[in-house]
Amino acid sequence: xxxxxxxxxxxxAAMARRLLQAGHxxxxxxxxxxxxxxxVQAGARRAAxxxxxxxxxxxxxxxxxxxxxxSLVLGERGVxxxxxxxxxHLSASTIxxxxxxxxxxxxxARGQGYVAAPVLGRPPAAExxxxxxxxxxxxxxxxxxxxxxxxxxxxVFGRAxxxx
Numbered sequence: 163x164x165x166x167x168x169x170x171x172x173x174x175a176a177m178a179r180r181l182l183q184a185g186h187x188x189x190x191x192x193x194x195x196x197x198x199x200x201x202v203q204a205g206a207r208r209a210a211x212x213x214x215x216x217x218x219x220x221x222x223x224x225x226x227x228x229x230x231x232x233s234l235v236l237g238e239r240g241v242x243x244x245x246x247x248x249x250x251h252l253s254a255s256t257i258x259x260x261x262x263x264x265x266x267x268x269x270x271a272r273g274q275g276y277v278a279a280p281v282l283g284r285p286p287a288a289e290x291x292x293x294x295x296x297x298x299x300x301x302x303x304x305x306x307x308x309x310x311x312x313x314x315x316x317x318v319f320g321r322a323x324x325x326x
Contacts, residue, residue: 163186163187163218163219163220163309163310164186164187164189164218164219165181165186165187165188165189165218165219165220165221165222165310166188166189166190166191166209166214166215166216166217166218166220166221166222167181167188167189167190167191167206167215167221167222167223167224168190168191168192168209168212168215168216168221168222168223168224168225168234168241169192169223169224169225169226169230169234169255170190170191170192170194170197170198170201170224171192171197171224171226172285172288173224173254173281173285173288174192174222174223174224174225174254175197175200175201176285176288176289177222177224177254177281177288177293177314178190178201178206179201179204179289180288180289180291180313180314181222181310181313181314182201182204182205182206183313184309184313186309186310186313187207187218188201188205188206188207189206189207189208189209189214189215189217189218190202190206190207190208190209190215191208191209191210191211191212191214191215193234195208211239211240211244212234212235212237212239212240212241212244213239213240213241213243213244213245214239214244215241215244216241216242216243216244216245216249216251217244217245217246218249219249219250220249220250220251220252220306220307220310221241221244221245221249221250221251221252222252222253222254222310222314223235223241223251223252223253223254223255224254224255225255226255227255227257228257228258228261230255231253231255231257231261231265232261235251235253235265235268236264236265236268242268242269242272242274245269245272245274246274247272247273247274248273248274248275249274249275250274250275250276250277250303250306250307251265251269251274251275251276251277252277252279252307252310252311253265253276253277253278253279253280254279254280254281254295254314255280256280257278257280262278265278266278266299275299275300275303275306275307276299276303277297277298277299277303277304277307278297278298278299279295279296279297279298279307279311280295280296281293281294281295281296281314281315282294282295282296283315288314291313291314291315291316292315292316293314293315293316294315294316294317295311295314295315295317295318297311297318
């Protein structure tokens with residue numbers, strides 16, 4: 163699968179490594195560009211912007227808080243601007259319900275999919291692919307991103323739920 167990862171802190175970088183190890187084509191973006199270097203050396207493509215990282219089938223975001231997610235997803239050259247129609251934004255960030263609803267609506271208006279998938283675990287669990295993933299969204303969309311979810315987590319809990 164051709165996918166992107168936006169946000170390369172300890173959790174995002176570990177998930178990106180797991181996705182590379184699972185054989186996915188991975189583009190990476192971080193506001194601090196140096197954080198992408200180890201992943202580029204491991205085979206990832208460095209993206210010039212969140213929109214560039216989102217140009218594949220799926221983009222996973224792992225960001226600190228609502229402000230970071232809003233800026234990098236809905237901002238200029240953000241994920242939503244680069245994500246093709248029918249591609250999916252998989253949000254692994256812990257964000258407010260209000261922002262999750264806004265993201266779901268923004269993606270729906272663009273013909274894009276959205277799955278809220280916060281993860282439970284620490285960076286060592288992410289490195290080992292043993293995160294617990296709680297996925298919410300349209301059932302068919304969750305199934306489309308299941309290979310990504312299974313690459314990062316040992317247990318994936320999915321519940322079809324219309325967000326918004």
